[in-house]
Amino acid sequence: MKRHFFLRLGLCGFLLATTTLVYSQTPLVQLKVKEKSGLFGMSGERFATVALSNQNRSLPLSSDNVNAGQYFYFLFRPAGEWNIDQDFVNEELPKLSLMQTEQKYPVVWKGDILSDSLGTSLLLGFTKEIKLHKTFVAQFQLGEAASQGEYNVPQEFWPGFSTLTGILKDAASAMEEKRYREAIPLYESILGKPELGIFPEQTEVRAKRTQTFDVYFEEQYTGFLSTCLSEKLKLKEKITQVESYRPVFQFVLDSLPNPALNITEADPAVKAISSRAATAMAKLASMRDSLQQSLDDKNVRWIIEASISGRPSYLYKYIIEALAYGFSSLEFADTTEFVTRATLSPEMQAQLGKYELLESYETFLRLAYQRFQSRKPIFPEPFLENVLKDSATFSLPCYSMLKAVSDYYAGQFTAATEEIFKVFRTSYEPQISARYDQMRVLIGIREKNIPVDVLKLIDEGTQAEKLGNNDLALEKYRQATVLSPGFAHALFCLGRFYARSNDPIRAQTFFQQAYQSDSLYLSAYREAYNLYRKGGNYKPMIDALTDALQHGNDYWETNINLGYAYMGDGDVAHAIEHFQRALDLSPKSYQTNIQLGLAYQTVKDYQKARDYFNKAIAIDPLRQEAVDFLQKLNDLQRAGK
Known part of the structure; x- marks a missing residue:
């Protein structure tokens, strides 16, 4: 043994x-x-x-x-x-x-x-x-x-001891300095290393990790409640600070249970913290919504109710004109979608920024989108009613511009069409008229049940043209006109393609066919006019625009372009007649006053010329064009000419 x-x-x-x-x-x-x-x-x-x-x-x-x-x-x-x-x-x-x-x-x-x-x-x-x-x-x-x-x-001699003690030291330092988010991954690195599982401290480390989450959450939740109760913070600042706690609470909810470390809500301590974090997240969402609603109301209530108390009246004018311009720039092709990619001119963008109106503008757009998603009219009452009351304040037909958009998205196409023609009548911005002409065309497509294949061909042609594949684009547009011979929009697209390809003769042919097929196609008249003017062909220009007037297109754009045509043809009397008609339709048109001034200067009626130049300056004192023309008129008179 x-x-x-x-x-x-x-x-x-x-x-x-x-x-x-x-x-x-x-x-x-x-x-x-x-x-x-x-x-x-x-x-x-x-x-x-x-x-x-x-x-x-x-x-x-x-x-x-x-x-x-x-x-x-x-x-x-x-x-x-x-x-x-x-x-x-x-x-x-x-x-x-x-x-x-x-x-x-x-x-x-x-x-x-x-x-x-x-x-x-x-x-x-x-x-x-x-x-x-x-x-x-x-x-x-x-x-x-x-x-x-x-x-x-x-x-102290076991493998990994120095690693363990180093991490624990760093974690203790982080905890002492309240860097809880740094301490948590340190504890997790210990729990996640199998080779450190030999140390009895593993159980203690697991508990410390949970305690760190608890301390961190309580500290942040206390800060959140303090923010909610603060009376010193402005609404926007309070929203920003409240929202800053969202990733904090979400971090606790997402990271506290960690199946990879065998830490689940089966642990009562973990479950208790997760429950408090979920409650905090719900409170945050409720508070955020409440604050945002208050801020939104503050930003748009004055616009909806036309209440300018505490604000200069010109701010209401600026915001309504910007909204009308922005809503006119939406993509109208699909009434089932409301894409708020509204665009403003650089001048309008700068103006809104200068007078701190951008937040109100963007809030109004966002709320319109939310109303659309909720299947409500995109504008709340009594917004449009108040815009209508203040129509005389605006240079552009803002009420009709906004009402047309509202009716269009509500599927009230007849009402929308009526407002579109009102926009055409007084708008002195061809770009805006073109947008509403697009809306009119889209309404016509729905009402006339244009075959889907034709619309698809036009869309394919447009995409091919954007990609520089002109041969394919031409083929698609031509197929569309063959499938639907009298479809004015297909003819217009083909004409526009030829115009972009520097083929004015073919372009003019299809523009003429477009407005002959649809006598209210303002964009077709405009493109035909631009080609004639570029070539100096005033008489056919006069014929085309006279035809437009005879078919009911008695608009600012039609009349001022006829004035240009008569001036080019040397018929100043008829030019003045149509410039005056354009001014009657849109009295706040800077451009029309200048053209009347130049026309009267041509016939040496210098006093009337001076009057119209001065009217233009009064409309927009910051623009230089009228000032320069008036200065030239003064020089001309001093020279005795």
């Missing part, structure tokens, strides 16, 4: 008196390596220490140097008055092994025998299959007996 002699030595094992304090902290065991022998036991017992070490024999030991290298290293040193020699290494040392969980691990590497002030020593290497965090035994076989010593290696 084997006999075992146990010498249990822990962190502070038995050493020779000459051992230093640092070395005394080394985990070691003392083993008997030789029994008494000889006559009367004259050859006494021998003992040796087997101490945990590292590949460089360096002190003090640390987790890093103990676990570095290919093996776990132990320093074998005689205890007492004897020395290691090569015979001992060859014959006796193989009796030394380490044992853990019934597995025996022999020496797999040996260093050289070294001598120092303490005597001889030998560095030994054992496989890293040994687990330092678990108890293991050193054993020296003595015949049928065995001398054994048990190791319980302190945590």
Whole structure:
């Protein structure tokens, strides 16, 4: 039967008196390596220490140097008055092994025998299959007996200890400085490293992570409540600050449960925090909506009710004209969608910015979109009614522009068409008239049930033209006119294609066919007029526009273009007649007053010319054109011409 002699030595094992304090902290065991022998036991017992070490024999030991290298290293040193020699290494040392969980691990590497002030020593290497965090035994076989010593290696030498302590130190520092969002991933990095699972601190770290979420959430929630109750913050500032807590609460909801770390709401502490975060998120949404509603009301109520108390009256004029212009720029092709990609002229954009009206403008657009989504009229009552009352204030037909858009999206096409013609009648902006002519054409397409294939061909032609594939575009447009010969819009698209391709003769042919097929096609008349004017062909220009008037197109644009045509043809009297008609239709047209001034200057009626130049200056004092014409008129009169 084997006999075992146990010498249990822990962190502070038995050493020779000459051992230093640092070395005394080394985990070691003392083993008997030789029994008494000889006559009367004259050859006494021998003992040796087997101490945990590292590949460089360096002190003090640390987790890093103990676990570095290919093996776990132990320093074998005689205890007492004897020395290691090569015979001992060859014959006796193989009796030394380490044992853990019934597995025996022999020496797999040996260093050289070294001598120092303490005597001889030998560095030994054992496989890293040994687990330092678990108890293991050193054993020296003595015949049928065995001398054994048990190791319980302190945590400070376990693999990963320096990593663990470094992370815990950083986490503690972050917590102390209230950098909770930095502390959380530090704790998670410990929990996420399987090799650190050997440390009993894992359970504590898991709890600290949850506690950090708790502290972080409570701190942020207190700040949120303080913001909600603040009476010093303006609405917009309060909304911004309230909204800043959304990602905070969402972070807690999303990140606190972490299945990858086996942390779920089955943990009561986790569930409690998640529940409070969900409640906070609901409160935030409610508060955000309430504040936004108050801000929206503040931004648009004065527009809806035409209430200018506390605001100069010109601000109402500016915002309504901007809204009319913006809504006219929407994409009208699909009444099932309301895309708020409204565009403003650079001048209007700058004007709204100058007078701090952009927020009101954008809010009004957004609310119109929300009303459309809710299947409500896009404008609330009594917005349009008040715009109508103040129509005289605006330079453009803002009421009709807005009413047409409202009716169009409500599917009231007859009412929308009536307002479109009112826009044509007085609008002095060809671009705006063109937009509403597009709306009129789209209404006509619906009412006349134009085949889908024709519309598809036009759309394909437009896309091909944008991509620079003119041959394909031409083919698509031509196919559309063949499939629907009297469809004015298809003819117009083909004419416009030829105009863009610098083929004015073919372009004019199709523009004429377009307005002959649809005598109210204002855009077709406009494009025909532009081609005639570019070529200096005034008489056919006069014929086309006279035909437009005869078919009911008695609009500002038709009359002023006829005035230009008569001026070009040398018929100043008829030019004045049509300029005057254009001015009667749109009295606030800067351009029309200038043209009348130039016409009267041509017939040397300088007083009337001066009057109209002055009227133009009164309409827009910031524009230079009328001022320059008046200066030239003064020079002309001084010269006696």
